[in-house]
Every structure is written in C-alpha cells, then in structure tokens.
Amino acid sequence: MSLLRACSAIIGREVRLGWGSGGGALLSASFFAGSIMVAPFALGPAPDTLGKIGPGYLWLALTLATLVSLERLFQADLEDGTLDQMLLSPLPASVQTLCKILGQWLAVSLPLLVVSPIAALLVRVKPELILPICLQLGVGSLGLFLIGAIGAALGASVRRGGLLVALIVLPLYAPSVIFGASAAAELASGGPFWSQAFLFLCALVLAALAFAPLAASASVRLHVD
Amino acid sequence: MISGFANPQRFLGLSAWLLPVTSLLAVVATAIGVVWSLWYAPADYQQGETARIMFIHVPSAWIAVGAYTGMAIGSLSYLVWGHALGDIAAKVMAPIGAAFTALCLATGSIWGRPTWGTWWEWDGRLTSVLVLFFLYLGYMALRSALEETSKASKAAAILCLVGTINIPIIRFSVEWWNTLHQKASIIREGGPSLDPSMLHPLLVMGVAYLLIFAALTLAAMRAEIWKRSADAILARQAA
Numbered sequence: 001m002s003l004l005r006a007c008s009a010i011i012g013r014e015v016r017l018g019w020g021s022g023g024g025a026l027l028s029a030s031f032f033a034g035s036i037m038v039a040p041f042a043l044g045p046a047p048d049t050l051g052k053i054g055p056g057y058l059w060l061a062l063t064l065a066t067l068v069s070l071e072r073l074f075q076a077d078l079e080d081g082t083l084d085q086m087l088l089s090p091l092p093a094s095v096q097t098l099c100k101i102l103g104q105w106l107a108v109s110l111p112l113l114v115v116s117p118i119a120a121l122l123v124r125v126k127p128e129l130i131l132p133i134c135l136q137l138g139v140g141s142l143g144l145f146l147i148g149a150i151g152a153a154l155g156a157s158v159r160r161g162g163l164l165v166a167l168i169v170l171p172l173y174a175p176s177v178i179f180g181a182s183a184a185a186e187l188a189s190g191g192p193f194w195s196q197a198f199l200f201l202c203a204l205v206l207a208a209l210a211f212a213p214l215a216a217s218a219s220v221r222l223h224v225d
Numbered sequence: 226m227i228s229g230f231a232n233p234q235r236f237l238g239l240s241a242w243l244l245p246v247t248s249l250l251a252v253v254a255t256a257i258g259v260v261w262s263l264w265y266a267p268a269d270y271q272q273g274e275t276a277r278i279m280f281i282h283v284p285s286a287w288i289a290v291g292a293y294t295g296m297a298i299g300s301l302s303y304l305v306w307g308h309a310l311g312d313i314a315a316k317v318m319a320p321i322g323a324a325f326t327a328l329c330l331a332t333g334s335i336w337g338r339p340t341w342g343t344w345w346e347w348d349g350r351l352t353s354v355l356v357l358f359f360l361y362l363g364y365m366a367l368r369s370a371l372e373e374t375s376k377a378s379k380a381a382a383i384l385c386l387v388g389t390i391n392i393p394i395i396r397f398s399v400e401w402w403n404t405l406h407q408k409a410s411i412i413r414e415g416g417p418s419l420d421p422s423m424l425h426p427l428l429v430m431g432v433a434y435l436l437i438f439a440a441l442t443l444a445a446m447r448a449e450i451w452k453r454s455a456d457a458i459l460a461r462q463a464a
Contacts, residue, residue, distance in 0.1 A: 150387055154380045158370045168363040168384060171356045172391050175398035182402065200401075204394070215387050222379050 006091050007099045014103025024072065029111035032065035036119040047124050054123035055133055055184035058116065062137055063177055066144040067169065069108050071162040073101070073152040074220055084224050097149070097220060098213035105145045113138050125188070132193050133184050136201070140180040143205035146212040147172050153219035176204055233450050236310055244443045251436035258433045262426035269423075275339045280427055282332040284434035285325045289357060292322025292438065296364075297389040300382035310446075312378045313453075315385060316368065317445035321438060323361035329354055349400035356395050360388045374453075 018025035039057050043049060077083045077100075086096055116137055120130045151169035155161035182197035262280035269276030296318045302311035333351055334344050345351070367384055371377035419427065 150384075154367055154384055155370065157376075161370065164366055164370050167359070167366050171359040171363060171395070172387070174356050175391070175394050178398045178402045200398070211390070215383060219380060219383050222376050222383075 003091070003095075006089070007095065010086075010096060010099035011103035011106065014100055015107045018104060018107025024069075025107040026111055028065045028069040028108045029115050031068050032061050032112050033115050033119060035061045035064055036122055039123060051124040051126070054120065054125045055129075055188050056181045057123055058120060058125070058133065058137060059140070059177055059181040059184060061119070062112070062116075062141055062180075063144060063173060065112060066141060066148055067166045068162075069104075070148045070152040070165050070169065071155075073104055073149055074156040074223075075152075075161070078156050078220075078223055083220060087221065087224055093217040093221060094213040097153070097217040098209075101146060101149045101213065101216070105142055109138065109141045109145065112141065129187050132187055136180060136183050136187075136193075136198055139198075139205055140176055140201055143176050143201065143208050144173060146205070146208035147176065149216045150212055150219065153216040156220060157223040176201065179204065233310055233313075237447065237450060240443045240447055244440060244447065247436055247440040247443060251433060251440050254429060254433035254436055258426060258430040262430055266426045267420075267422050272340055275336065278332055278336045279423075280430045282329060282336055283427060284431045285329040285332065286354065287431055288434050288438050289322060289326040289329050289354060291435075292318045292325060293357065293360070293385075293389070293392070295442075296322065296385050300385040303378065304382045304386070312382065313446050313449045314442065315382065316378070317449055318442055319361055319365050319368070321441050321445065323358065323365065325434075325438070326354060326358045326361060330358060347403055349396075349403050352403070353392075353396045353399045356399065357392070360392075364388070374456075 036057070039061075040050060043053065043057075074083065077086075087093055089096070113134060116134045117130050120133060121127070125133060148165070148169045151165045151172070154168060155165040158164055179197045179201040183195050183201060186195040186197055187193065258280070263277055266277070266280070268274050296315040299311035299313075299315035299318070302308045303315065330351075333354070337346060337351075338344050364381055364384055368377050368381045371380055
C-alpha cells in the first residue's frame with residue numbers, strides 16, 4: 001500500500017510541477033503544433049502531397065517535441081538536491097525513476113495528444129483515421145519518453161545538455177519511429193489498427209517500460225554524490 | 226585470468242612488445258591483401274572491376290561492428306568488475322570504430338553509384354550502419370561532455386551497453402522496413418557463396434584490418450594509460 005502511495009505521490013508531484021507556473025508542460029505541445037505549422041511552408045500546401053506524408057510527419061513532429069522536453073526530465077531536481085533526498089528513501093531507485101518518467105509523460109504528453117487531432121487535420125489526414133493515428137501516437141510517445149529518459153539521465157549534469165541528449169537518443173529512437181510511422185502508413189492505406197508494425201511498437205514500449213527505468217536510475221545515481 | 230591482464234602495469238609491459246609485432250604484421254598483411262585483391266583476384270563477371278571495392282568495404286563493416294562489440298565487452302568489465310583497462314579500451318576504440326564505420330559508409334556509397342545507380346539508398350543494412358555511426362558519435366559526445374573522469378567512464382559504459390541491447394532491435398526494424406542490400410554471403414547456412422578466388426583475398430584483407438585495428442587500439446590504450454598517470458601526478462602536485 002505504502003509503495004502505491006509513494007508512487008502516486010511522485011507521479012502527482014511531477015504533474016503538479018509540470019502544470020504549475022513555469023513548469024512548461026505546455027511548451028512541448030506548443031512546439032509540436034508549431035512544427036506542424038512549418039510543414040506546409042517547407043513541403044508545399046498541396047492537399048495530395050500533405051495527405052501522403054501527413055501521418056509520417058506527425059511522427060516526426062512527435063519525435064522532435066519529445067526530444068525538446070527531455071532535458072527537463074531530471075535536471076531541475078538534480079540541481080536543487082531533490083534527487084539526493086529521493087534516493088535516500090527505501091523505495092527502489094528504478095521505481096522512483098519509472099514514476100518520475102510516467103508523471104512527466106502525463107504532464108507533457110496529454111496536452112500534446114489533445115492537440116494532435118487538430119494537427120492531424122491540418123496535415124490533411126483523413127477524418128476517419130485521425131482517432132486511430134492519434135491513439136498510436138499516444139502509445140508511441142510513452143515509448144519515446146522511456147527511451148529518451150535514459151539519455152536525459154546520462155546527460156543530466158551537463159549544462160545546456162539538450163543537444164547532447166538529443167544526439168545520444170536519436171539513434172535509439174530509430175525502431176520506435178520506424179514502427180510507429182509504418183503503422184500510421186498502414187492505417188492510411190486501409191490496413192487494420194492492430195497491424196504488425198503497431199504490435200511491434202507495443203512490444204517495444206513494454207520492453208522499454210521494463211528496462212529503461214533500470215538504465216535511467218543507474219545513470220541518475222552517477223550524478224548524485 | 227582476465228583480472229591478471231586487467232592490471233595496467235602488466236598491460237604496459239605486454240603491449241610494449243605486442244604493439245610493434247601487431248604493427249609489423251598489419252603492414253605485411255595489408256601489403257599482401259591489397260596486391261592480391263586489387264591485381265590478382267578475378268574481376269566480377271557482372272560488376273566488373275568495380276566489385277573490387279568489396280575488399281575495402283566489407284572488412285571495414287566487420288571492424289565497425291567488431292569495435293562496438295569490443296567496447297561493449299570493455300564497458301561491461303568496467304561496470305561489473307571495475308576493470309579500468311576495460312574502460313580505457315572502450316574509450317579509445319570509439320573514435321577508431323567510428324572511423325571504420327565512416328570508411329564503410331563512404332565505400333558503400335561509392336560502390337552503390339555504379340551498381341545500384343545511386344550514391345545513397347535507404348536500404349536496411351546501409352541504414353543500420355548509419356545508425357551505428359550515430360551511436361558512436363553520441364558515445365564520444367557524452368564522454369567529452371562530462372568532465373569528471375570516473376563519472377564520464379560510468380555514463381559512457383551505461384550508454385554503450387544500452388546501445389548494445391538496441392543494436393539488434395535497430396537492425397531488425399531497419400531491415401523489416403526496407404531491404405535492397407545483398408544478403409550475407411559469407412557466414413550463412415551451406416557455407417560461403419563467394420568463390421574461393423575472391424573469398425581468400427577478402428579474408429586476408431579482413432585479417433589485415435583486424436591487425437590495423439588492434440595496433441591502433443594498443444597504441445591509443447598505452448597513450449591513455451600514460452595520460453591518466455600524468456594527470457594523477459599533476460593532481461598530486463597541485464594538492
């Protein structure tokens with residue numbers, strides 16, 4: 001029972017901090033929307049071009065928006081000593097890290113997912129495909145967050161480490177982006193929701209759920225001394 | 226047995242004669258391999274003389290993957306048993322491995338132009354080597370961003386192992402996504418499909434590349450050990 005209470009306390013704290021003043025939970029959703037706005041400028045507004053690349057572009061925008069929010073994951077708590085205090089508790093570090101990631105994911109990704117149907121409309125995704133594609137984006141964003149957390153933890157004590165974290169994490173993102181965008185493309189060509197690609201993506205997210213907190217907590221510990 | 230070799234002083238003694246021997250063997254093997262593969266091996270009946278770039282391209286791909294494997298072993302031995310030598314090996318192998326990966330990408334691209342008609346194709350195996358190159362870049366960037374040596378070593382070791390777990394997944398996903406590259410023709414069921422007249426010079430080139438890699442790694446490891454002891458002396462004087 002106390003384990004659940006501790007976990008929900010950490011998750012609740014992350015959500016409140018993200019939504020509180022200066023928390024910046026909306027930044028990543030705004031960035032996501034902004035990068036959608038740039039797409040037609042770069043690729044041309046022709047409906048058939050946008051309709052073809054729209055689902056894939058949503059995944060690109062999601063990846064970039066996740067990368068942008070990674071730097072905040074551990075840095076503030078490391079700087080003001082919160083992490084040192086948290087690691088003193090009997091709760092295993094990997095569980096704490098998992099809760100931190102989940103909390104931040106809730107704070108950052110929910111607004112992004114609320115915006116994503118509108119974004120999908122803007123890049124001319126067919127209306128009947130918007131809901132399934134956005135659901136898949138939601139599943140994928142959890143995986144991207146978990147994998148990205150490893151990079152964020154490794155670079156937590158590096159000043160202005162955002163670019164470093166992005167460079168570390170990008171190659172690790174390759175499988176998730178491939179499966180996610182392929183699942184979206186399959187939906188767009190009339191395939192099922194539970195396509196092979198989406199099932200692979202789900203498997204990746206589950207594996208990341210199990211392993212990423214271990215690697216991330218081991219990395220966070222390096223910076224706490 | 227391994228812990229015996231993990232002593233830096235013993236390593237310095239051992240590598241003092243191992244380094245010149247490997248360097249000499251590397252020169253000999255490269256000379257034999259280059260002459261054999263570029264002059265005496267037959268030209269391919271379909272691709273003609275252009276297929277000779279295989280002798281440069283394929284061994285560099287072996288080393289590109291092998292160096293990362295070496296880094297993973299070094300990182301593991303550092304994280305689990307605290308062998309400083311494993312960390313030093315992983316550190317110095319990264320730029321060398323990255324260089325071989327870049328060579329593999331460049332020669333692959335040059336080979337792709339006449340045979341596939343394009344400089345770059347987003348084919349499965351090409352793409353996974355490109356991802357590997359970025360893994361090397363991230364590793365080196367993380368290492369140089371963290372100033373404290375022990376922190377940098379541990380963080381880099383964790384990243385290397387995370388990358389090692391991911392490499393099979395990346396390979397699988399990328400090949401699932403798109404495949405144009407010819408299938409593996411040497412290590413496969415039923416023996417190599419490559420004719421012995423080409424296979425033998427290729428294997429010699431592979432040995433030559435391995436020796437070059439070993440010599441560069443030994444030299445860089447020696448330099449890194451000396452650098453660390455010099456740093457330690459300076460730190461002691463400053464204190």
